[in-house]
Amino acid sequence: MKILMVCLGNICRSPLAEGILSDKISKMNVTVDSAGTAGYHIGSKPDSRAIDIAKKNNIDISNLRARKFEFSDFINFDKIYVMDENNYVDIIGLAETKDQASKVVLITDVLDSESYVPDPYYGDLADFEKVFNLLDKICQKIANKIESR
Ligand code: 4NP
Numbered sequence: 601m602k603i604l605m606v607c608l609g610n611i612c613r614s615p616l617a618e619g620i621l622s623d624k625i626s627k628m629n630v631t632v633d634s635a636g637t638a639g640y641h642i643g644s645k646p647d648s649r650a651i652d653i654a655k656k657n658n659i660d661i662s663n664l665r666a667r668k669f670e671f672s673d674f675i676n677f678d679k680i681y682v683m684d685e686n687n688y689v690d691i692i693g694l695a696e697t698k699d700q701a702s703k704v705v706l707i708t709d710v711l712d713s714e715s716y717v718p719d720p721y722y723g724d725l726a727d728f729e730k731v732f733n734l735l736d737k738i739c740q741k742i743a744n745k746i747e748s749r
Contacts, residue, residue, distance in 0.1 A: 610636030619661035624743035684716035
């Protein structure tokens with residue numbers, strides 16, 4: 601099972617989602633990666649505020665480096681979780697087959713309560729904390745689903 605987390609810049613939300621889900625999954629045959637729909641930050645570490653909030657929760661995401669989503673990700677991953685509606689439209693727009701399109705899921709769909717993961721980039725530490733807590737809740741559900749397969 602290969603899971604890809606996608607946001608806009610791949611420096612705030614999706615590296616957090618990658619770190620949090622990786623931390624929760626014990627099965628050896630599950631891999632988690634992340635990518636951005638935009639290329640602004642290719643090669644960059646996660647935002648320092650994302651690194652800090654993860655570290656506060658005993659998760660190290662400092663070694664991750666941003667990359668842009670590429671077409672081969674549709675082939676290499678089983679599930680592509682996107683953080684918001686813009687990401688969804690961007691990624692679905694690149695799909696060439698129904699099978700590829702069906703891999704793309706808005707990550708908040710695993711909960712009943714939220715409709716997207718808000719972009720914390722122009723926010724403050726409290727926004728990063730909210731995003732962490734939301735992704736933690738979501739990733740726990742995803743992990744439970746995978747572990748029970
Ligand atoms: P992310 O946040 O999509 O959660 O990584 C952003 C990071 C950078 C930018 C926007 C959102 N940016 O415009 O550079």
